[in-house]
Amino acid sequence: MTPAVQLKSSNLLKKVMRNYFRSLSDAPKIAWCTSVGPAELLRAFGFEVYFPENHGALIGATRKASDYIPASFNLGFSSHVCSYTTSDIGAYIRKETPLEKHYGLQSIPKPDLIVYNTNQCREVQDWFGFFAREFNCPIAGIEPPRHVDQVSKQDIKYVAEQFKAIIPACEKASGQKFDLQKFNHTLQLSAEATLLWQKVLATAKHIPAPFSFFDACIHMGPIVVLRGTGVAKDYYQSLLDELNAYVDKNIGLLNTPHSRIFWDGMPIWGKLRYLSDLFLDNQSVVIASTYCNSWIFEDFDPAKPFESCALAYTKIFINRSENAKMDMLKHWINEFEIEGMIFHDAQTCFNNSNARFGMPQRLKTETGIPTLVIEGDLNDLRFFSEGQSTTKIETFLEQIASREVEYK
Numbered sequence: 001m002t003p004a005v006q007l008k009s010s011n012l013l014k015k016v017m018r019n020y021f022r023s024l025s026d027a028p029k030i031a032w033c034t035s036v037g038p039a040e041l042l043r044a045f046g047f048e049v050y051f052p053e054n055h056g057a058l059i060g061a062t063r064k065a066s067d068y069i070p071a072s073f074n075l076g077f078s079s080h081v082c083s084y085t086t087s088d089i090g091a092y093i094r095k096e097t098p099l100e101k102h103y104g105l106q107s108i109p110k111p112d113l114i115v116y117n118t119n120q121c122r123e124v125q126d127w128f129g130f131f132a133r134e135f136n137c138p139i140a141g142i143e144p145p146r147h148v149d150q151v152s153k154q155d156i157k158y159v160a161e162q163f164k165a166i167i168p169a170c171e172k173a174s175g176q177k178f179d180l181q182k183f184n185h186t187l188q189l190s191a192e193a194t195l196l197w198q199k200v201l202a203t204a205k206h207i208p209a210p211f212s213f214f215d216a217c218i219h220m221g222p223i224v225v226l227r228g229t230g231v232a233k234d235y236y237q238s239l240l241d242e243l244n245a246y247v248d249k250n251i252g253l254l255n256t257p258h259s260r261i262f263w264d265g266m267p268i269w270g271k272l273r274y275l276s277d278l279f280l281d282n283q284s285v286v287i288a289s290t291y292c293n294s295w296i297f298e299d300f301d302p303a304k305p306f307e308s309c310a311l312a313y314t315k316i317f318i319n320r321s322e323n324a325k326m327d328m329l330k331h332w333i334n335e336f337e338i339e340g341m342i343f344h345d346a347q348t349c350f351n352n353s354n355a356r357f358g359m360p361q362r363l364k365t366e367t368g369i370p371t372l373v374i375e376g377d378l379n380d381l382r383f384f385s386e387g388q389s390t391t392k393i394e395t396f397l398e399q400i401a402s403r404e405v406e407y408k
């Protein structure tokens with residue numbers, strides 16, 4: 001189905017992402033960073049910042065993961081290890097990258113410094129550690145308390161100290177002294193971009209929704225790779241203006257009644273288009289997700305740069321306790337008037353899969369909202385059965401539609 005909304009911003013997005021990747025080719029200094037790592041601090045030292053997870057997602061979206069993953073198995077990585085990790089390392093071993101075809105880069109950029117934050121998982125430490133050994137590159141990490149109920153003052157102090165502790169490595173690798181004003185500036189830009197991203201996602205609250213989770217997976221590129229720059233901020237202002245124009249005209253992806261679905265967990269990168277069409281064909285829009293909300297950092301505060309980064313990056317959904325996650329999901333169910341929840345049980349990312357300890361059942365009991373678990377993976381499509389998933393999703397959506405008729 002062709003949705004009624006065709007975003008013109010997609011052309012601008014292509015340009016923004018192309019410029020970003022090309023800037024990596026001639027950047028004097030490059031830092032690698034996890035997707036919810038301290039990008040603002042790195043940019044304050046003048047690093048151009050490269051994100052291996054973004055590369056992993058690109059491998060997934062271009063359906064090259066199955067070509068690369070086996071090369072990691074030969075190094076001893078298990079088939080149940082994060083498939084971003086195994087496909088990214090496999091691509092490196094095979095000396096290939098989708099960046100060549102799409103952005104003209106011969107290879108991934110060589111790092112001068114590698115920085116990670118285990119707020120999302122410990123896998124990033126192993127993944128980035130592999131490349132630190134390969135490139136004989138310095139590596140520094142932030143390791144906050146995991147699975148927190150609430151982020152305490154002690155947690156903030158502890159993590160803020162870890163942010164400060166990576167400064168010497170940044171100074172040495174960049175050749176620049178730490179400048180608080182520059183950090184305040186990149187954090188201010190990041191704060192503005194992230195709040196615009198939040199507003200972009202919030203346009204899906206409108207009925208009919210002009211923007212879906214699958215669109216957000218594409219348009220989230222700049223909030224991941226360009227946090228701390230004016231480019232990301234300008235991009236989201238432009239996207240927001242376009243979406244608001246659709247909202248004002250009451251034009252949505254579907255201009256007929258539709259169910260409002262929430263997606264928990266990782267995207268299935270190689271099946272974005274397929275899933276987007278499947279939901280639209282079944283008069284449903286996936287309007288919100290835990291995944292895309294993960295790049296909303298409301299707590300960034302340039303007046304307290306270290307403490308506010310520590311808070312913002314430690315309180316992300318993936319790093320919270322089961323109870324805190326339940327509360328956050330209930331909040332989003334209310335906020336987006338959700339009618340059904342999909343839990344994606346990604347076989348190689350238990351960190352971002354919440355269906356394994358009864359959460360879907362508990363959520364259904366406590367909210368009355370129907371839930372469905374589908375098995376799949378972010379990149380490794382051997383774990384995803386299109387036929388089975390389609391049947392499960394279609395049956396689930398039919399049930400939601402009939403519930404709505406019953407209630408009217």
Ligand code: SF4
Nearest residue numbers: 082120121123349351
């Ligand atoms: S959160 Fe999951 S997908 Fe992301 S790097 Fe960690 S294990 Fe991989």
